[in-house]
Amino acid sequence: MDFGRISRRHLLQGSAALALGSTLGIRGAAAAETTVGFIYVGSRDDYGYNQAHAQGAAAVKKLPGIKVVEEEKVPETDAVEKTIESMVNLDGATLLFPTSFGYYNPHVVKMATKFPKLHFEHCGGLWTDKDPKNAGSYFGYIDEAQYISGIVAGYSTKSGKLGFVAAKPIPQVLRNINAFTLGARLANPKATTQVIFTGDWSMPVKEAEATNSLIDQGVDVLTCHVDGPKTMVENAARRGAMVCGYHVNQSPLAPKAYLTGAEWNWEALYPKFVKMIVAGEPIPNFYRGGLKEEIVKVSPYGEMVSAEARKHADNVKAKFMSGEYTIFKGPLVDNKGKTVIASGTDRGQQDPELEKMDYLVEGVIGATA
């Protein structure tokens, strides 16, 4: 925990809140203003995962009667428990958003048990019946937005070769690679996606090398799944390739090269959650969704996206919005020729099988191990 943050003023505030709490009860102290705490694993302005959450926090800040406290770079260790305790005891936070995957078990579960009256909303975790009822997990099916990116990329590529700079071959990443490829092959059945795994979430030199190698291979549209897409976006644009973004809108970094991108839409979800809690409505403990539920979104199209691509992408997007579209449906063959989803089987958005994905679909050049 960052002890520098606990100033004397904070301590005074904290002790005042405690004194108030003991005389009026917690409810009395919280009635005037609800304090919401956001905890990030990395830096708030990384053009990536954490910035997406911080944009959500900024949207919450605009609500009347809501106070937001934030802390960045909290590691996925018991440091997060200390941060939560200080947000609860010193700032009087009653709703907490620990936004990194590794916070959930055991740290968030432990804190939710310790503070049964407070709400904990965790991003990415898998809430089960055994976990405390005041904790919940939410996540978005961003592969739907990747699928739309794929369609746009499929129309935009001239060489038919797409590139994907990925961190690690885990199910979430593979799902994005597969959705992107399936989308691209909808537009251009011969398109292939070359994937390069860098081995970790933040490896700028490796990401830049991967970007250059892909472009040397003739790849002309790139996307990625790493923590900070900035390196890939800037280096690809310098080499004259086009890019699809990830996490947040990176078009300010490369306005001429940016086609579209898969973004989180926390600025829609977080105010919704906060309003529900303030109004006393329950939030489902296991909350998931995609484009339709406004948890993910697609970046506005760049100038060079053709009318044909826009039309096709908008058409599929509309089908997602009405909930009638499935990305992963049989027959689906992986890139080793094995059928992974049998003909006639539809694996919808929420299918738990998809959370165990360990294959790359036909059209992806690369291997999971």
Added chain:
Amino acid sequence: MADASLGLWTVPLAVFGGAIRVSTPFLFVSLGECITERSGRINLGLEGTLVMGAMSAYGISYLSGSPWLGVLAAGITGALFGALHAGICSLPRVNDIAVGIALMLLGTGLAFFLGKPLIEPTAARLPAIDFGWWSDVPQLRAALRINVLFLIGVAIAPLLYWAFRTTRWGLLIRTAGESADAARAMGHSVLLIRLRATMVGGFLAGIGGSFLSLFYPGSWNEGLSSGQGITAVALVIFARWDPMLCLWASLAFGGAAALGPALQSVGITSGYHLFNAAPYILTLAIMIITCSPKRTLTGAPAELSITR
């Protein structure tokens, strides 16, 4: 499709391009450390200096709009860190390795703290010189877009080699490194020589950092160095404190760093973790091949705390 791709030729090309793109920070840090260690002191803090240099270069370039001012600022920051290291080490019974580790943590921590507002903005970058104008192959042209800092680094290596052998101050640095008593007997202050050597070493390491943030990969973020500074310090040891060998070793490390992604891009996907670890395997292999229990490392300055 076929005309745009080079197939398997991409791999040697990427290793060649990577040797040029990735090697520059290794080169500057190892040459700087070479000077410092030849004077009889080891500065492990260069990882911190590298990160600090990268951050200050990016910050100054962003604020002033001139990347060259950024490079200068990185060098000055590095020299100040060098002066701090030398200053602490000139106190009696101070261990230079321990101070180095402390400064490594200080440098990275301070850079992350001060660099927080710099992650988002985009600063002016250093220009590249196009040496590939004669070629029709776009891949080759891209690999030959070379930054002037790389050329300066390549020029410094033989210059240092020559300077250590033939110039007066080269001799002084070596004397301080081989026998402090001899240097003192000649009437020179060993501490002053080492202070200057460490400051010059820090200056070069800072410039190495500016290459990271201003040219390749070309933006400031906290994972930027991922241990390149510390690798470069190790590189000096197996380059036997010889500036020319530092140059070749840096090029080899740059090429090795490009190997993992390049092999994956042509479809050789098995064991990419192993290829990604190529630079480290290379270090280990060279260390094992060249070490011997019977003698100390050849070329090691006798005053160095790791050999003494």
